[in-house]
Amino acid sequence: MTETAETKAYGAYAGNAPLTPMRITRRTPGAEDVQIDIAYCGVCHSDLHQVRAEWAGTLFPCVPGHEIVGRVSAVGARVTGFKIGDLVGVGCIVDSCKHCEECDAGLENYCDGMVGTYNGRTADAPGHTLGGYSQRIVVHERYVLRVRHSEERLAAVAPLLCAGITTYSPLRHWKAGPGMKVGVVGVGGLGHMGVKLARAMGAQVVAFTTSENKRDAARALGAHEVVVSRNSGEMAAYRQGLDFILNTVAAPHDLDAFLALLRRDGVMTLVGAPASPHPSPEVFSLLARRRAIAGSMIGGIPETQEMLDFCAKNDVVADIELIRADEINTAYERMLKGDVRYRFVMDIATLAA
Numbered sequence: 001m002t003e004t005a006e007t008k009a010y011g012a013y014a015g016n017a018p019l020t021p022m023r024i025t026r027r028t029p030g031a032e033d034v035q036i037d038i039a040y041c042g043v044c045h046s047d048l049h050q051v052r053a054e055w056a057g058t059l060f061p062c063v064p065g066h067e068i069v070g071r072v073s074a075v076g077a078r079v080t081g082f083k084i085g086d087l088v089g090v091g092c093i094v095d096s097c098k099h100c101e102e103c104d105a106g107l108e109n110y111c112d113g114m115v116g117t118y119n120g121r122t123a124d125a126p127g128h129t130l131g132g133y134s135q136r137i138v139v140h141e142r143y144v145l146r147v148r149h150s151e152e153r154l155a156a157v158a159p160l161l162c163a164g165i166t167t168y169s170p171l172r173h174w175k176a177g178p179g180m181k182v183g184v185v186g187v188g189g190l191g192h193m194g195v196k197l198a199r200a201m202g203a204q205v206v207a208f209t210t211s212e213n214k215r216d217a218a219r220a221l222g223a224h225e226v227v228v229s230r231n232s233g234e235m236a237a238y239r240q241g242l243d244f245i246l247n248t249v250a251a252p253h254d255l256d257a258f259l260a261l262l263r264r265d266g267v268m269t270l271v272g273a274p275a276s277p278h279p280s281p282e283v284f285s286l287l288a289r290r291r292a293i294a295g296s297m298i299g300g301i302p303e304t305q306e307m308l309d310f311c312a313k314n315d316v317v318a319d320i321e322l323i324r325a326d327e328i329n330t331a332y333e334r335m336l337k338g339d340v341r342y343r344f345v346m347d348i349a350t351l352a353a
């Protein structure tokens with residue numbers, strides 16, 4: 001039997017139960033494992049979808065959290081890339097098959113055997129992975145990322161591990177850059193990173209929000225133009241005006257309203273993962289100008305490192321609101337109302353209290 005260490009965590013025992021303090025166990029690091037003392041963990045809308053069982057297949061107890069940053073506190077005998085004291089991150093992936101076509105390409109996010117940081121199958125107790133709302137985690141070194149930002153910015157780096165890579169990867173894949181007009185739909189945790197990253201890549205950025213009160217804030221994040229999408233007059237001014245749209249909205253909505261804003265051969269990539277389907281598209285929205293709808297899921301480990309290095313070089317971090325662990329249930333309610341600027345991050349030191 002693998003030795004284990006007890007760790008304080010915050011999680012839920014059922015989909016309709018609030019998150020509460022709990023004790024979990026972590027395995028003793030194996031030869032290729034890195035043990036991390038977690039300092040901060042970002043709060044992703046996926047955490048809420050999963051822990052409230054809005055998505056099928058939630059395993060309980062559920063400890064969410066896949067925007068993890070902290071310091072290495074132990075390494076296995078064969079670990080070569082990390083040493084005790086290093087500043088590191090862990091995102092949405094803690095294991096994969098390591099030998100399929102996707103893993104060989106560094107696209108572990110598309111491996112059939114990918115194991116999520118929470119709710120994934122594992123040999124460790126209790127049989128499924130438990131995430132970053134906890135004091136410590138043990139992860140194979142392949143899935144550990146190096147953080148090159150200064151330590152003062154560590155809390156604001158945490159959201160890069162999911163919100164950052166989930167927006168960076170499609171922006172790179174569809175070649176956001178100078179001369180390209182990019183729309184970012186939804187100015188939440190993912191969307192605000194999408195705006196910052198598209199701007200840092202040199203694109204002309206148009207942010208679309210349902211919230212009138214985010215108009216100025218979205219510009220401050222780096223958007224060149226801001227559209228309140230509930231206002232049909234404002235939307236009409238952008239018809240066939242965009243090359244690419246990154247849609248981050250967490251709820252079902254009318255996709256046709258945004259498809260109409262794409263030029264010929266334009267692509268709208270969905271990264272939002274609502275619990276129920278969108279009511280559209282109307283096929284003629286796609287036929288009319290050879291438009292396409294695509295999807296994208298987080299990013300592979302090499303690209304996540306590339307994103308972290310890009311952000312360190314370009315001084316990009318998330319805009320965050322730091323919370324205590326016992327504020328997590330209120331934070332979820334506020335996230336549902338769009339009342340967060342723009343990512344909650346849990347201070348893991350407050351778990352010890």
Ligand code: NAP
Pocket residue numbers: 043044045046047049162163166185186187188189190191208209210211214248249250251270271272273274296297298335336338342
């Ligand atoms: P979030 O912080 O809650 O942001 C979502 C934003 O969508 C809101 O702030 C809001 O922005 C907009 N929105 C408009 N109408 C909405 C509605 N009826 N309900 C909720 N939001 C609405 O969430 P997030 O953490 O950015 O995550 C967004 C989605 O991406 C979630 O579904 C999450 O599960 C998914 N996700 C996917 C991946 C992936 O790999 N593809 C990775 C991480 C997360 P405005 O106020 O500006 O309108």
Ligand code: ZN
Pocket residue numbers: 044045046047066092162163
């Ligand atoms: Zn996430």
